[in-house]
Every structure is written in C-alpha cells, then in structure tokens.
Amino acid sequence: MFRKINERIIETAIRVSGFAVIAFVILIFLFLLKDSLSLFRVYPLKAFLTSTQWLPISEPPTFGIIPLLMGSILVMVGAIVICVPIGVATALFIAEVAPGYLKMILKSLVEILASIPSVVLGFIGIVWLGPFLKTTLHLNTGMCGLTGAILLAFMALPTIISISEDAIIGIPRSYKEAAYGLGATRWQTMWRIVLPAASSGIIAAVMLGIGRVIGETMVVMMVTGNAPIIPHSILQPLRTLTATIAGEMGETVGGSDHYYALFAVGLVLFVITFMLNFVADISLRKSRK
Amino acid sequence: MAALKTRISIENLNMFYGDFHALKDVCLQVPQNNVTALIGPSGCGKSTLLRCVNRMNDLIDGVRTEGRIIIDDQNIFSPETDVVLLRKKVGMVFQRPNVFDQSILNNLRFGLRIHRQMRSKSETMELIQKSLEDVGLWDILKDKLHHNARQLSLEQQQRLCIARVLILLPEVILLDEPCSSLDPIATMRIEELLRVLRERYTLVIVTHNMQQAARASDYTGFMYMGQLIEFGLTQGIFTAPCKELTENYITGHFG
Ligand SMILES: Nc1ncnc2c1ncn2[C@@H]1O[C@H](COP(=O)(O)OP(=O)(O)O)[C@@H](O)[C@H]1O
Ligand SMILES: [Mg+2]
Numbered sequence: 001m002f003r004k005i006n007e008r009i010i011e012t013a014i015r016v017s018g019f020a021v022i023a024f025v026i027l028i029f030l031f032l033l034k035d036s037l038s039l040f041r042v043y044p045l046k047a048f049l050t051s052t053q054w055l056p057i058s059e060p061p062t063f064g065i066i067p068l069l070m071g072s073i074l075v076m077v078g079a080i081v082i083c084v085p086i087g088v089a090t091a092l093f094i095a096e097v098a099p100g101y102l103k104m105i106l107k108s109l110v111e112i113l114a115s116i117p118s119v120v121l122g123f124i125g126i127v128w129l130g131p132f133l134k135t136t137l138h139l140n141t142g143m144c145g146l147t148g149a150i151l152l153a154f155m156a157l158p159t160i161i162s163i164s165e166d167a168i169i170g171i172p173r174s175y176k177e178a179a180y181g182l183g184a185t186r187w188q189t190m191w192r193i194v195l196p197a198a199s200s201g202i203i204a205a206v207m208l209g210i211g212r213v214i215g216e217t218m219v220v221m222m223v224t225g226n227a228p229i230i231p232h233s234i235l236q237p238l239r240t241l242t243a244t245i246a247g248e249m250g251e252t253v254g255g256s257d258h259y260y261a262l263f264a265v266g267l268v269l270f271v272i273t274f275m276l277n278f279v280a281d282i283s284l285r286k287s288r289k
Numbered sequence: 290m291a292a293l294k295t296r297i298s299i300e301n302l303n304m305f306y307g308d309f310h311a312l313k314d315v316c317l318q319v320p321q322n323n324v325t326a327l328i329g330p331s332g333c334g335k336s337t338l339l340r341c342v343n344r345m346n347d348l349i350d351g352v353r354t355e356g357r358i359i360i361d362d363q364n365i366f367s368p369e370t371d372v373v374l375l376r377k378k379v380g381m382v383f384q385r386p387n388v389f390d391q392s393i394l395n396n397l398r399f400g401l402r403i404h405r406q407m408r409s410k411s412e413t414m415e416l417i418q419k420s421l422e423d424v425g426l427w428d429i430l431k432d433k434l435h436h437n438a439r440q441l442s443l444e445q446q447q448r449l450c451i452a453r454v455l456i457l458l459p460e461v462i463l464l465d466e467p468c469s470s471l472d473p474i475a476t477m478r479i480e481e482l483l484r485v486l487r488e489r490y491t492l493v494i495v496t497h498n499m500q501q502a503a504r505a506s507d508y509t510g511f512m513y514m515g516q517l518i519e520f521g522l523t524q525g526i527f528t529a530p531c532k533e534l535t536e537n538y539i540t541g542h543f544g
Contacts, residue, residue, distance in 0.1 A: 174387035180348060181383070182453065183376035184403045192399065197390050 032267040039063070039260035048264060054228040054239075056248060056258045063261040065268060067230045071145070071238035072272075075224065076214055078149025078234050079156060084206055086153070087160030091202075092190055094161070095168040114158035122222030125151050130223055137235065143225035145234040151219045156209035163208060167201025167287055168194060200287035207280030211273055217242040241269045296321040296461060296491040297342060302356035304337060304346070311337045313515045315356075319461075319508075324483055324492045326506035326523065328499060330538065334515045335495040336384075339463050342493070343379040344372050360461070377404055380454030382464040386446035388438035388453075393430055396438045396449060397421075400457045420456040424448040424482060444475035451482070462486065464494040468501065480505040499539060503527050511535045 040048070043063055051064025094106050129150060130142030137146075171194050179189040195202070225237025228244065239247075245262050252259040297319035304312040311334050319325050327335045337346070344365060346352045357364045365375055377400075389396050397417045401407050417434075421427040426448050438449055447467055454462055464483075468476040483492055483505050496502050502509050503523060510520040511534070519526060519535045530536045 172387075174383065174385060175389055177345070177348075177383060178387040178389065178450070178453075179399070179403075181343065181345060181376060181381040182400045182403065182457065183373045184399075185373065188403045192402070193389055 029270065032263055032270055035260050035263035036267045039257060039264050042257055043261070048261075052230055054244070056252075056261060061257060061261075063257075063264070065241075065265060067228050068239055068241045068244050068265060069268070070230050071224070071228070072214070072240040072242070072269075074145050074231055074234050074238060075148045075152060075220060075240055076210060078145060079152040079213060080206065080210060082150060083153035083156045083160055083209065087157050087205070087209065088164055088195075088202055090157075091161045091164035091168055091205075092194070095165045096186075096190060096194065110158050110161050113154065118155065118216060118218040119222075121151050121154065122219045125219065125223035139235055141225060141237060143223055144236055145224055145231055145238045148220045148224040148238075148240075149234060151223060152213040152216060155216060155219065156213045159209035159212055160205045163205035164198070164202045167198040167205065170201070170287075171197045198287070200283040204280045204284040204287060207276050207283065211276040211280060214273055214276065215242060215269065217246045221246055241265050245269075293323075294321040295319065296360070297493075298357075298359040299338075299342075300357045300359065302338070302341060302358065303354070304334075304341060305353040306349070307351040311515050312341070315515075315517045317510060317517055317520060319491060319493060321491050322487060322489070323507040324487050324494060324505055325508045325510065326502035327493065327495045327510050327512060328497065328502045328538075329512035329518075331497055333512045335497075335512055336465050337515075338512070338517075339381075339465050339493060339495050342461070342463055343376050343381055344370075345376075345381065347372065373404075377457050378459055379461040379463060380457060380459035382447070382450050382454060382462065382467050384466045385470050386443055386450050388441070388446045388449055390437065390439055392435050393438045393441075393449065394434040396453055397456055400453060404457065406457075416456050420452040423455050423486070424452045425478075426452060442475075444471050444478065447471065447475075447479065448482070451486075455486075459490065461491045461493070464492065466495055466497065468496070468498070476501070499527075511538060513538070 048063050048065055050066070051062050052066050053062045053064045054067050055062040090106070090110075094103055098106060125147050126143075130144075130147050132142070133139060133144070133147055134142030175193050175197060176189055179193045184192070220240045221243040224240065224243065226239050226243060226247065227237040228239040231238040245265055248258070249262055252262065295318040297317075299315055299317040299319070302312055302315040303310070315338060317338075327338065329335055340346045341354065342358060342360075342365075346354070354366055357366065359365075360375075360379070363370060389399065394417070397420060398407070398413065401413060401416070407413060418427055418431070421430060426445060429445070438446065441449065447470075451462075451467075468479050471479065480501065483494065486492060487507075494502075494506065506523045508521065509523040509526040511518045511526065511530075511532075513534055519530060519532045521531075526535065527539060530539060
C-alpha cells in the first residue's frame, strides 16, 4: 500500500518536471514572440529581414538583421571548418589508435578544455591569438571573424570529440573483424567502415557542438571586433547575433523600439538553435537504431 | 582416390593468450579441395586455431605464437609475409553474418577497393555477378544491389559474406561456425553450398555440431583442451575413432 503511494508520488514528480521543462521552453518562445511582435507593430518585418544595415541609434533607426546574421553564419561556418576535421580525427585517434595511457591523458585534456571559462578563452584571443593572426596574415586588425571562429572551434571541440568517440566506440566489433578479415589495413577499416558506420553519431556530435557555441556570447564579443556591418570575408571585423544582444541590451531603454528589436534578434537565435538541436536529435536517434 | 595435396601445413603450433596456453603442439595437414571440419567441445581452441591460419589473432593484444603454418612454401608467421595478401588468399567467414551496414554492392566492392582491384565498371559488375551466382544469390538480388545488406535474411547475409570473400578469388576459405545463427533449413542449404565450393577451394569449417561435420566434411579433426586429438577421414572418425576421447565425444558422453 505504502509502496504504491510512493510509486505514485515519484511518478507524478517525474511527470511534472518533464512537463515543466516543456512549458518553460514554450513560455520562453512566447515571451520572445510577444516582445518581437511589439517591434513589428512599429517597424516592418520585411525591413527587419532584408535591410542590410543595423543602425539602432541613428534617426530614424534601421534594424536590419542581415549583417548580424551574416556575422554569426560566417563565424559559425569558420568554426565548423576548423573543428570538424580536428574533432573527428581526435575522436578516431582516441577510440581506435591511442594506447591506453595516451587515451587517458587525451580524455582528461578534452575535459579540461571543456571546463575553460569562455572569458578566459576570449582573453587569450585578445592578448595572443588576435595579435598573432594580425601579424602573420597582415591584417588591419586581429579582432576579426577568424579569431572568433578559432576560439569557438575550441569551445565546440570537447563536445564533438566526446560524442563522436562514443559513436565510434559503439561500432560493432564484427564490422572491423570483417574488414580486417578481407585484408583491410587499419586506415582502410577506419576510413571505409568505421567512419561511415559512425556518421550519424558524428553529425549529431557536430550539431550539438555547434549548437553549444552558436549561443556563445563572451568570446565573440571580446574578439570579433564588434562591427555590425555585412562582412565580406572572415578576416574582417564583424558582429554576431549574440554579441549584439549582449552588447546593446544595457544601453537600451526598456520598452523602446531598440529594446524590442533585440528581442527579435533573440527570437531568430532561438529558432536557429532549436533547428540545430532538432537535426542533431534526429541523427542521434538514427545512429542508435 | 587421387593423391592428396596438402594445402595448409600446420607444424607444432603453440599459441598463448598471455599466460594461457590455448593451442598445444598442433600438427595438421589440411588437404586441398576438400572440406576439413574441426570439432570439439566449446572452448577447446577451434576458433583459435582457425584464426591462426589467416593471422586474425594478430589483432588481439598479448598473443604469442610458436611453430609454423606453411602455405605455398611460406611460413605465414615469417616477417616477409604480407598479411594483407595472406588474408586475400585465405578468406574468413564468421560465426555471425557480419555484413557492413552499407549497400550490397558496397559490401562486395569493399574487398576490390582495398586490394586496388577496381577495374572498369563492367568488369567489376562481372565479378560481382559471378560471386553472387556462386552463392546462389544473383537471381534474388540482382535488382536490389543498392539495398542495405542488413535488410537481408540472416541466411542471405551469411551467403553475402561468403560472396564477399569469393570475389577476391581466395584459395582457402575458413568458416567459423557459419551456421550457428541459422535455422536448420538454411543450415542445410549452406552445407550444400560448401559441397559445391569444395571443387574450387580448400575449406576449413569449425562446428560444434557433429551431424554437420559428418554431413558436410571430408576430413575431420577432433580437438580437446587445445590439442588436436585425432585427425582423419570423416567417415573413419565417426565410425571407428582411434582414441577413446574422440569416441566419448562423438557418442555424446561429454561435451
Ligand atoms: N581473446 C582471448 N583472450 C584470452 N583467452 C581467449 C581469447 N579468446 C579465446 N580465449 C580462450 O581460448 C580458449 C579457446 O577458445 P576458442 O578458440 O574460442 O574455443 P572454441 O572456438 O573451440 O569454442 C578458451 O578457453 C577461451 O577462453
Ligand atoms: Mg569458437
């Protein structure tokens, strides 16, 4: 009897917290939507989506999201290009090649990397990486998209490495045996059998890694130069969606158009993150099938 | 009967998993173009012996081998042996069908790719057709080559695994309990296939199923605790074994 009541209570508690999470997500979305709609009552949605300028404090202001979106995309693509090969190669190395002790060392290094606060990374970007890129690539300024992309890549690496590694370790031994039995070398086996078999897990890892850094603010605010203009190359200063919200929120008056515009930017960010996680979820599910 | 040619000569083979002495002084002459069965209670070292012949045990840490296995006048354990070529010549079929989670076509092409034998498209297709015909799958699969191989029935998967070995034109095929995950009818059909393949290949099959050994093999070796107790014509082993241990096992007194 007692046990039954106990079970009931636990079950209800679990169910309530499950629903609470869903409710929170929906509430956040509605909240963003409501404040964004306040902007579109006075500022046309079309202009928000198509204008190529973000001039929030000129008279009249222009709230074009394109430069910020381009900034975010450029930094993100740069980060992906850098972190995917490194992350997948490292995961392969840890899972398939490294002897026991090296495996341990690498895994703890990855954990340490995951625990570095983003401010510290940003600091490293300002005092070291930025100046380094400036002199080696002969740039006008080291505070540019590439600096942000490299640091974000580092932030995404731990997620990518550990989830890819799980995916690779999960590949049935029998596949590898079959490949070796047919005379494949270790590299042929990895390249042609292990990687394809782990691909959906690896895609999920990349998505989650990117999902993690797309919302990252501190690093990009510190090192990408904060120029809300359409970047023509990753070597130029730019400004991302997150940096815009974080940088300008303090200066706006609550309830002003500018204030609501920042919420609209937040809504765009929310939608992007949501879609990324959705895709990651689908491929993870596929890989576990 | 024509004079028997020895295809694989196993000489004083000892193998250790770390400190565990898994194979003890095994000597065995595997005759060419015959089916040789290895029987014995589970854990006696049948798989271990089989995996020595194409050096699959290299993949396991802490394995030490003594003695020789001679194939084509060469000791496969000598440093000159190219393991990649050895495994091409001595193919292996495993206990559970281990097709790759890829298309049927890719499963068959894998071997050609890794051995750099991708010829023209038509030649490749010819090889694929030939190997599938050899295992009796061509008519069923010829329109489904792009389907995922894991959608096939277990029997078809195991046949595909055999085809995947055949496409590399091996000379010896090792089969480690190839029917243990199949139903009796599929088992019979695979045994039939082995009888056909015997014409062109030297086959060594591990089985814990004595009826299977009796039905499908020409020669039988009985193993016990890492030793090869007795080896001879299958008929002789099953009707008039020389050793008491063999007799006890065959009559089901232990096992
Ligand atoms: N990778 C391994 N490491 C250590 N011992 C092993 C390993 N594989 C098999 N053995 C041992 O070697 C013996 C023979 O195994 P195996 O050849 O698989 O037997 P069988 O195929 O006849 O059932 C068993 O006692 C088994 O425990
Ligand atoms: Mg076995």
